[in-house]
Amino acid sequence: MQTTDPAKSAYFREKGWWGNTTFTSLMDEAILGAPDRVALIDPLNRAVITGGTQCRLTYTDVSRLADFLAHRFREKGIGQGDKVIVQLPNIAELVISYLALDRLGAILSPVPMQYGRFELSHAAQETEADAYLTVADFNGKNYLENRLTAFPAKTKLFTFAAEPKENYITVPYFSDISPETLEGQAVFDRAISSADDIYTICWTSGTTGVPKGVPRHHNHWLSQVYAVRDAAPVDDGAVMLNPFPLTNMGAISGFLYYWPMAKACLVLHHPFDLQLFLTQIMQEKVSYTIAPPAVLSMFLQHTELHDKVDLSHVRYIASGSAPISPAVTKGFKELFDVEIVNFFGSNEGAGLVGGPVDVPDTEVRATMFPRFGRPEIKWSNRFAARSRTKLVDWQNGDREITSAKETGELLVTGPNVFDGYLGDIPNNPAVFDPEGYFRTGDLFQISDDGRFYIFVGRRKELIIRGGMNISPEELDTVVGDHPYITEAAVVGYPDDVMGEKVAAVIVTSQTDFTLETLKAYLAERGVAKYKWPEKLVITNALPRNAMNKVVRQQLSDFL
Template sequence: MTRGLHSRERVEEYTRLGWWSDETMDGLFRVRVAAAPDRLALVDPRNKDDLLGVPPRRLTWRELEAEVNRLAAVFLRHGLRAGDVLGVQLPNTVELVTVYLACWRLGIVVSPLPVQYREHEVTELGALAGFAAFVTVARSGDRRPADEVRTALPGLRTVLAYGEDLDAELAGTDPEEALRLVEAHAAAHPADPNDCVTICWTSGTESTPKGVPRTHYDWLAMSWATVDAPRLTGDDVLLNPFPMVNMAGINGMFLPWLRVGGVLVQHHPFDLSTFLAQITEERATYTVAPPALLSLLLARADLLARADISSLRLIGSGSAPLPPPMVKGWQDVHGIGIVNFFGSNEGIALLTDPHDVPDPEQRARYFPRYGVPGVTWTSRISRQVSVRLVDPDTGEEVTEPGRPGELRLKGPTVFAGYLKGERLPDPFDEQGYLRTGDVFVIDGERGEFLRYVDRAKDLIIRGGMNIAPAEIEGLLSAHPGVADVAVVGYPDEVLGERVCAVVVPKEGAEVTLDDLLGHLRAARIASYKLPERLETRADLPRNPVGKILKRELRSELA
């Protein structure tokens, strides 16, 4: 499944149109190294010592390439080859960037997992993707991730861990020998832009996450969107607080940096004082943040007073609707424009930037409706991505304002299909458009905008991390005191949403939040999925066919 993901017809069409080219990830990296080998390229989190017990580093493009070749040589010595799938569980550090680039130099597929994942998730996803090997750290705080992986996936070819033997292997690898070994393998296995380069994971609304394979073609087409909107150049300093495991971290920060150069400053885990200090110390010009955090900072002048944010030109935001007063406030008070992004792992969708939509309140509410006659947008994806709205009940295409419809997408940024997709419902409609599951209406004087209505899915987004309620509900339903359960999100001013379990106890049973948390921890799930609130009810609201009315629950909790 790692070769030739897109059909020949699609490849021929999109290359003829100039939307796809023969660019590859490694080719792009080589261009960056050649252009400015001795310029600063990559900066570790300033709190890396607290996180992993090693001091932070700063690498030039030349130094980064030397590290990439040494790590790639280690991969080859451990039997990894083009087409193998490598599980990766690392925080945002120099090492995570190095792993991506070393894999792409060899044609290895990267499957990144959030650092919060434990044995439960590692076992499930490792089996789905067929991990050949795994890279992680020996220690992270009081955890031993490498030991957890060995327990979860005993059949792996190898587990390589920073803080263990991997450090010695890298130190003992001769740079010239590594270069010869790696270049020989790369020459013998030239990359095809249609090869799979990553398998990311989307929670969706199902209990089992879905794998989203991506090629050079679609990742690099998407990267133009996140270059064009903030107008990035090689002079920019990008501060990345989003984990590089899915669309936000990879296409929001990593790939734009790789495309234009500049400096990538890593941040992990999110800590507000550290984040603000990095803006000041590194003179960051662009970063991304969830809307709830931007609202908090706008309201708390005392927090921002601790930092010098004068270097910031723009901030990207998304994952939840942007409050118009927040977007206006940042522009009026600080002179910083907010770019409004809407997308998914399956296909970046829409973006509204200050250049195309100067009015901050409009920018918060609306996204472009690409393809409207007489209306142009500056981002090149506006000329490549086709959008349509479809009435979810009748299947009719929606063309009039105010009528809700499911957003559907088609173009070079859309993925080819889910991992082992033959076992899943087809994500594409009869015209080849991706069914997003998100509901919009047409708006604006000329019908040039789309306005977000609601998530059709029940996904909870907590601090930028996706949580599938069905997974938690399935585990909680096995608790001896639970008769019925629904898991929903409720608003939080910092994280956007937190997790609430709404439980109907069995007759005579008493259920506490501590009981439920103990039950879930015993299943070894990631800590960020744990409910932080419990509500007990005599019954759950349902529609006539028995579906739980989660919108009702969310409204009551809010």
């Protein structure tokens, strides 16, 4: 399955931006170069998550297990071009499934563990899934229950389990497979694939309607990885800790492809648990990881942890998915000499990143992104020159915006940008503009000096109060900076006079925290009064999706 126009592929190959490298070939180089190096480590709580025992696998182990799984798929009739929906937590079996299915030439569609029967049925229908792979148990519960009816009869159902499961083709946990079995198996006869063949079909977050499939091939993914590698370069053999689900751009480009490039050790984590996360950082001497802004802020606020947690091996912590407070980027640098790298991206291929080389000022790095994709501005990150970006006035015929202070939608094009949603028609004007730029739906402004983009919000999430546009993301950060608030998000609610007003949903340990307390704080910060929340809801936790992003549409349920 290929989606890229041959002329476009030829152009990118001529430029040297695309080639013949695949995930399999990257792994082959790592396996050959460091066969006995520890490559993959299960979560500390692996036995609790799914059963089985924690795996610590060398590159040779990974290769043999990938062959074992590929053999099992082929025996059951799964082959090149077949589509396999994979629903696994961050365990060794998930990572090795990526390699096994690529060796098979199959297409992998990873879905979050949160997906239920409704979402699975949609994914199965859209992909015309040939197979489904999951686990029998998850967090002590039967995970197979109520999933059979999500798939048509033609879909072959596979599960990792300690014992056979009815209606499923059972694959043993990797920790239960003997070394003798792996050493004695035949080498898998791999499919011949192109780097332009679709490898993954990821899914949009689904917070604004039905999730859409995002087909991407190896050249798409590899083009995206340059943004990560140049912003957070790690040494050969470095230890990476990934707590984000391997179902989307952040984890796939930030870890899965980067891992063999550095012949690194990939440590897995799931679900997010701060204590286990910090323990893994110390035990495995992690040099590169990723964490959402709320977690970074929480760690800085809990000063009693600072002397107990050794971050001396950590060089970079990537973050994103929500605005970062300047106090966070500054605090980690001054207290721990750790660089926070600010990422902005999407499954479709948008990519902006602020690292210490291009943005040495930590506070600027938190609030602004380098204006990649503008040939008139030079950056050290190779990704910047390979992409093109622009801001347009989406309300006025895509007029390009080039001056500061004016809000526009970010449009992007380049070798990392997908070709269109699954089942969509090519060059859909709702998705791409006439020049082929992808419409991200994200709103930015240009900085006064013209070198940076400043994130404003999402087109569909803007709160419009009396004709004034209010960015909920901006308010999230300001409200969340209150010393007594640990989590915060705002949402608009209908008003007969103003059209919309602002409500704040917060998590706080202060039982006497009131709306008036919050207003006084915003007044002290000098926040314009029209932005002030006029409702306050205190809750135990904000609704979040698999990427730890706040599901803003669900905030209305709290009002």
